[in-house]
Structure formats: structure tokens, C-alpha cells
Amino acid sequence: MEPVDTDVTGPENHDGGPRGGEASSSKEASGKDAAAGQPQVPTLGEMLLAVEELWPESLAENWDEVGLVAGHPSAPVTRVMFAVDPTLEVIEEAVEWGAELLITHHPLLLKGVTSVAATTPKGRAVHRLIESGTALLTVHTNGDSAVGGVSDVLADALGLQDAAPLTVAANGLPEEGIGRVGDLPEAMSLGDFAARVFGILPSVAGGVRVSGDKDGLVRRIAVCGGAGDSLFNEVRASNADVYVTADLRHHPASEAREAAHNGRPYLIDVSHFASEWLWLPAAAAALGNVLADQGHDVEIQVSTTNSDPWDFILTPG
Secondary structure: OOOOOEEOOOOOOOOOOOOOOOOOOOHHHOOOOHHHOOOEOOEHHHHHHHHHHHOOHHHOOOOOOOEEEEOOOOOEOOEEEEEOOOOHHHHHHHHHHOOOEEEEOOOOOOOOOOOOOOOOHHHHHHHHHHHHOOEEEEOOHHHHHOOOOHHHHHHHHOOOEEEEEEEEOOOOOOOOEEEEEEEEEEEEEHHHHHHHHHHHOOOOOOOOEEEOOOOOEEEEEEEEEEEOHHHHHHHHHOOOOEEEEEOOOHHHHHHHHHHOEOOEOEEEEEOHHHHHHOHHHHHHHHHHHHHHHOOEOOEEEEOOOOOOOOOOOOOOO
């Protein structure tokens, strides 16, 4: 499945992504009198309040950098684009579409910099954002941890029941935290489950890698969108039959296999980008619902740019 042009607010698309929900928009109604019950164009500051309602910054990990990167709170916002990465290609897509706000999962400035000169990639990104009047907002580990976040969407897409966090958020509700673990309605073979994982994700060069007995039965499933090799202890404690995550490195994966009990948990390694892209349509729909409830008129669209860094792969046979 390729990333598609997902406009969750237009009249032709109301499925809202994996978690459902609808959001409405009427550009013609923008700016009319709120007293007459017509939707209003929000400011960036009002957008930040809506985002905080869904993905509170207090849920972010202490090493993370989330929130507003560029933009003036008083600026009006009529179009919002969601994307995984704030790459120059994504920024250009947002600018060309006319988005006044780009919301990305990954931060542009996670590590400190001493210059944003346009002679560097990050500097060019900052300059393009400011010069085009496009604000940038990061929803990273707060988007992972929140109810309806990245791992919740992944768990839902895989059909897990009674999903709970692998590690509970320090500043959140009991159902908030990093990763999820839940159960399939019925046991299935690892091979069939891996095929299900492959089928729900956007198409990327790296595909899906699996470690374990292809015919082994699995039912209890742990997931973590993005890189999750820091959670092996929590996965083992959850008694999961298989762990689905991204960016599994050689040594952590090897050590996990050595520590496995009867071969479990099996491992399924997926694309970082693909595992988090699933959240975008659901996040766009959720934000659209909040804005509509507040009487705001905004178009929301998901980026069609595939920002997975790999272009092709060679395999035996």
C-alpha cells in the first residue's frame, strides 16, 4: 500500500483512517460570523490548543523535543498537512498545497544546532518554512503515548483486543504509554500473521523481516511503532508471542533471540516510516473532529511523500 493522498476533510473522503472518525470542511464558509453558526478560521495558537487536547506535551519522553518549531501563534490556519518526517520534499509538498501548518511526527531539531544557515539541510528547511509562512509542529513521543496514538493505531490495524501499554506513561492515564500489547481473537501461524503485518503497511523497499518458526502459533502480540528495541524487557514481561517494531539492530535482536523462552517472543521488523505512517490518517481525522467541535473550519490532508530512506533491496533467489 503506497501512501495515498488522504484528505480527511474533503467531501469525497470521510473514512478517517484506521481508527475511523470524520472531519468536515467548507472553505466557502471561512471567515463568516461565528454568531450565525458558521465555522471560523482558527489561529495557529488555537490549533496548538486543539493539538494539546489530543496529544499533550506532558506525555513526551524527557529526551524528546516536541511542540511548535516555527510559526506565529496569531497567524490564521486554513490548511493542515500531516507527515512522518519534516524533510525538504515534505515541506515543499505542504507549501505547494498551501498548508499554513505542517504537523510531523519526527522532530526537525531533535539535537541542538548552532546555526540555521541555508547552507545546511536543516537550515534550508527552517528558511523555507518561515519564508513560505508555513508553521511546523512536532507531535512525537506524545503522539506515541497518547490514546489513539501510533501504537494504538498499529494494534487496531492488526486486530488486537484489550490492548494495553507496554510501559505506562509517567504523566498520563493508565491506558497511555509507549507500545501496546494485546491478543488476537484466535491464534494464527507466525507466517500468516507476518503476512497480515505486511498487508497493512505502506509499501517500502525494506519489506518485513521475521525471526521465528514460520508455523509457530501466535496470539499475544506486542507492538511499538518506530524503533522499539529498548522495550525487550517489557515485551518479555508481557508474555507476548511476537513483537512487531522497527529498526531492530543486529545485537539487540540476537540477544533477544538468545533470551527467548521456547523461541518466543518471535520478532517482526518493519520499516520505521511505514509503522508510523499508519497513524497519520487517524491523527488527521481526530484533529478534524476536535476543530469541528470547536466551530473551526480547516482542511486537513496527509502527505503523499514516502520519506522512507531506502529505495531498493537485493535478496537471495
